[in-house]
Amino acid sequence: MKQQDKEDPRVEESPSALNFEYNINRFGVLFLLAIIIAALAGLFSNGLLSSASKQNTPHTFDVNYDRFARLMSESEINITIQDLHADRYMVSIGNSLLDNYQLGDIRPEPDKMYSHGGTLYLMYNAADFPPPLSLWISITPRKPGNVTSTVKVNSEAEITYRQFVYP
CATH class of the missing domain: 2.60.40.680 (Immunoglobulin-like)
Known part of the structure; x- marks a missing residue:
């Protein structure tokens, strides 16, 4: 079997899907960090803000x-x-x-x-x-x-x- 007859193993990537995933990761980490800081400050229970x-x-x-x-x-x-x-x-x-x-x-x-x-x-x-x-x-x-x-x-x-x- 010749090399040219094999299927190309590369996957077509969608730039919009990659940008969406990147933004979710970037802003998701900031969102989770904000929730952790708010919880430590007492927004959800005992603490400085509570x-x-x-x-x-x-x-x-x-x-x-x-x-x-x-x-x-x-x-x-x-x-x-x-x-x-x-x-x-x-x-x-x-x-x-x-x-x-x-x-x-x-x-x-x-x-x-x-x-x-x-x-x-x-x-x-x-x-x-x-x-x-x-x-x-x-x-x-x-x-x-x-x-x-x-x-x-x-x-x-x-x-x-x-x-x-x-x-």
């Missing part, structure tokens, strides 16, 4: 929370009562918390706790808990999406904060 804190206008209490949470994954809210002098502390948490989250531990345990009109009320005797009182509430998101919650202590200005829950 932790947030808000204080009310008269600076009597503040709320520490995570901006981002994962569905059915427990996180905590910390409410710190600082310069509020009263006989008792009534912490009220808006109805979106009860609608969108499952409550877990509440530390320290309140003297009295009830809900009315969708709002959760936690009552503490100030003699038992002198300022600063640090209150920890464990929450587990039940629904994905953007959730806005409010926290109020006694008749002080309320704090409204927002948390995004990943599915």
Whole structure:
């Protein structure tokens, strides 16, 4: 058999397909690197971008929370009562918390706790808990999406904060 009778083993390459593959490889690596950096910074869970804190206008209490949470994954809210002098502390948490989250531990345990009109009320005797009182509430998101919650202590200005829950 002669050399000329054999089929040519070379494959016809499409320049557009090669350019497409090259661009996918080049931008795909950058995209994956951006996801890794965002995850390390806390965009998807705990980290620098995730932790947030808000204080009310008269600076009597503040709320520490995570901006981002994962569905059915427990996180905590910390409410710190600082310069509020009263006989008792009534912490009220808006109805979106009860609608969108499952409550877990509440530390320290309140003297009295009830809900009315969708709002959760936690009552503490100030003699038992002198300022600063640090209150920890464990929450587990039940629904994905953007959730806005409010926290109020006694008749002080309320704090409204927002948390995004990943599915």
